[in-house]
Amino acid sequence: xxxxxxxxxxxxxxxxxxxxxxxxxxxxxxxxxxxxxxxxxxxxxxxxxxxxxxxxxxxxxxxxxxxxxxxxxxxxxxxxxxxxxxxxxxxxxxxxxxxxxxxxxxxxxxxxxxxxxxxxxxxxxxxxxxxxxxxxxxxxxxxxxxxxxxxxxxxxxxxxxxxxxxxxxxxxxxxxxxxxxxxxxxxxxxxxxxxxxxxxxxxxxxxxxxxxxxxxxxxxxxxxxxxxxxxxxxxxxxxxxxxxxxxxxxxxxxxxxxxxxxxxxxx
Amino acid sequence: xxxxxxxxxxxxxxxxxxxxxxxxxxxxxxxxxxxxxxxxxxxxxxxxxxxxxxxxxxxxxxxxxxxxxxxxxxxxxxxxxxxxxxxxxxxxxxxxxxxxxxxxxxxxxxxxxxxxxxxxxxxxxxxxxxxxxxxxxxxxxxxxxxxxxxxxxxxxxxxxxxxxxxxxxxxxxxxxxxxxxxxxxxxxxxxxxxxxxxxxxxxxxxxxxxxxxxxxxxxxxxxxxxxxxxxxxxxxxxxxxxxxxxxxxxxxxxxxxxxxxxxxxxxx
Numbered sequence: 264x265x266x267x268x269x270x271x272x273x274x275x276x277x278x279x280x281x282x283x284x285x286x287x288x289x290x291x292x293x294x295x296x297x298x299x300x301x302x303x304x305x306x307x308x309x310x311x312x313x314x315x316x317x318x319x320x321x322x323x324x325x326x327x328x329x330x331x332x333x334x335x336x337x338x339x340x341x342x343x344x345x346x347x348x349x350x351x352x353x354x355x356x357x358x359x360x361x362x363x364x365x366x367x368x369x370x371x372x373x374x375x376x377x378x379x380x381x382x383x384x385x386x387x388x389x390x391x392x393x394x395x396x397x398x399x400x401x402x403x404x405x406x407x408x409x410x411x412x413x414x415x416x417x418x419x420x421x422x423x424x425x426x427x428x429x430x431x432x433x434x435x436x437x438x439x440x441x442x443x444x445x446x447x448x449x450x451x452x453x454x455x456x457x458x459x460x461x462x463x464x465x466x467x468x469x470x471x472x473x474x475x476x477x478x479x480x481x482x483x484x485x486x487x488x489x490x491x492x493x494x495x496x497x498x499x500x501x502x503x504x505x506x507x508x509x510x511x512x513x514x515x516x517x518x519x520x521x522x523x524x525x526x527x528x529x530x
Numbered sequence: 531x532x533x534x535x536x537x538x539x540x541x542x543x544x545x546x547x548x549x550x551x552x553x554x555x556x557x558x559x560x561x562x563x564x565x566x567x568x569x570x571x572x573x574x575x576x577x578x579x580x581x582x583x584x585x586x587x588x589x590x591x592x593x594x595x596x597x598x599x600x601x602x603x604x605x606x607x608x609x610x611x612x613x614x615x616x617x618x619x620x621x622x623x624x625x626x627x628x629x630x631x632x633x634x635x636x637x638x639x640x641x642x643x644x645x646x647x648x649x650x651x652x653x654x655x656x657x658x659x660x661x662x663x664x665x666x667x668x669x670x671x672x673x674x675x676x677x678x679x680x681x682x683x684x685x686x687x688x689x690x691x692x693x694x695x696x697x698x699x700x701x702x703x704x705x706x707x708x709x710x711x712x713x714x715x716x717x718x719x720x721x722x723x724x725x726x727x728x729x730x731x732x733x734x735x736x737x738x739x740x741x742x743x744x745x746x747x748x749x750x751x752x753x754x755x756x757x758x759x760x761x762x763x764x765x766x767x768x769x770x771x772x773x774x775x776x777x778x779x780x781x782x783x784x785x786x787x788x789x790x791x792x793x794x795x796x797x798x
Contacts, residue, residue, distance in 0.1 A: 418627075420623055420625060420627040421627060421629060423597055423621075423623075423627070424621070424623065424627040424629075425640070426597065426615045427595055427596075427597065427615045427616075427617075427619070427620055427621045428617065428620070428640055428641035428644055428689075428693060429615075429616070429617045429641065429644040429645065429693070430640075430644060434644070438640075439629070442629070442631040442632075443629070443630075443631065445631060522673060523630060523631055523632075523633075523673050523674075523675075524630050524631075524673075524675060525630075525673065525675030525676065526675075
């Protein structure tokens with residue numbers, strides 16, 4: 264009970280400090296709205312759709328934006344994983360692929376994924392495909408490189424032991440090499456997720472796509488309307504989604520790794 | 531198939547190593563790991579291969595396991611010449627080589643899942659039987675990293691025995707353990723061997739260990755790897771590694787080993 268309590272106290276103090284700064288009017292309230300105003304914005308857009316003050320066409324706009332963003336992110340990430348794992352395995356297995364595709368992967372992973380946005384727009388126009396492309400490019404290379412590193416770090420004795428027990432080709436890959444590389448793969452998946460998330464936000468802020476307004480767009484409009492409560496509110500939502508993804512997508516894997524391998528950090 | 535039928539299914543096999551040679555190409559030139567090795571092992575016999583490191587004894591074990599191929603010569607079991615790894619010859623490695631992503635039972639079941647003709651329940655029964663045999667039935671759901679070195683090797687032994695091989699190949703399985711644990715495992719291994727009667731080829735650089743475990747000890751010398759001498763150990767079992775009779779055999783083997791090392795040093 265002590266740790267959640269410490270965290271709670273920390274955030275209460277943080278918000279109290281914010282309220283204090285707001286009350287003292289150190290900066291203009293347009294630039295620093297009160298915590299209450301931000302909370303009201305979030306409340307209004309989540310629990311009180313169609314409430315007084317919210318235009319009808321803005322109903323559920325926060326939920327819709329979250330849904331639009333998550334759909335883009337999850338679809339792109341799934342594609343990135345689905346492509347990255349096999350490419351990583353092939354890269355680890357064949358020296359020729361490692362010397363070619365492996366080098367390309369390393370280079371492209373170093374490229375900030377927001378740099379794909381202009382290219383995606385020229386290729387796909389202002390469409391969902393462009394968003395998807397940016398997310399895929401953000402996650403793919405991290406997964407490829409992590410899988411490759413994981414496979415190459417598998418202790419060869421595991422494969423030898425498996426072979427003596429009658430394990431062959433596909434069985435060795437699926438039942439030995441893949442699970443043995445899991446610690447690397449999970450950290451690669453995590454990095455891929457982080458890159459994809461960042462690049463999608465950047466893309467949504469800079470590019471308006473009419474098929475759906477994501478969180479990035481709300482953030483952008485918040486700036487255009489000088490609605491600081493909206494800007495901060497959306498930022499908080501983005502932070503929460505990041506935390507939630509970590510807890511839902513990666514914590515179970517990390518706990519499993521920690522329990523089985525006896526390594527890493529317990530949450 | 532019942533557990534009893536499964537346990538009785540595979541009798542131990544004869545093993546014949548015929549004129550096996552193996553050369554490795556390293557940065558510093560050619561290493562003659564094995565030079566025309568010939569070795570016969572009877573069914574149910576416990577043979578120890580002893581020699582200093584680099585004498586090719588582990589290479590020979592890997593060739594028998596089918597993990598490496600000889601440059602010359604061949605290895606025969608009852609079933610004919612060896613062509614690659616097979617369930618009839620299981621290996622226990624120096625590091626346990628247990629899979630850290632599986633729990634204890636999962637490791638023992640790994641080979642059993644690949645063995646055709648067993649139902650899921652029979653596999654569980656067989657795994658249970660071998661975990662009992664090595665005294666780890668209480669640890670079936672433990673994770674590998676939670677086990678001590680000695681327990682890991684017990685699990686590795688259970689895993690190697692579970693698919694019911696006809697030959698058990700052991701590559702310095704106790705080298706990394708402390709003396710006390712090792713002594714305990716000598717007792718266990720002899721008890722299990724008496725119960726399961728596998729043909730065992732056991733590689734070690736510990737002469738006393740070889741004298742304690744083997745019916746026969748084959749002495750290797752390096753550069754090139756050759757079998758120099760063979761010793762029969764006619765002591766009664768179970769043997770105590772600290773007994774005087776055993777020490778005499780060990781001393782004899784040790785003296786021979788030192789003699790061969792001196793002559794190879796002169797030769798090279």
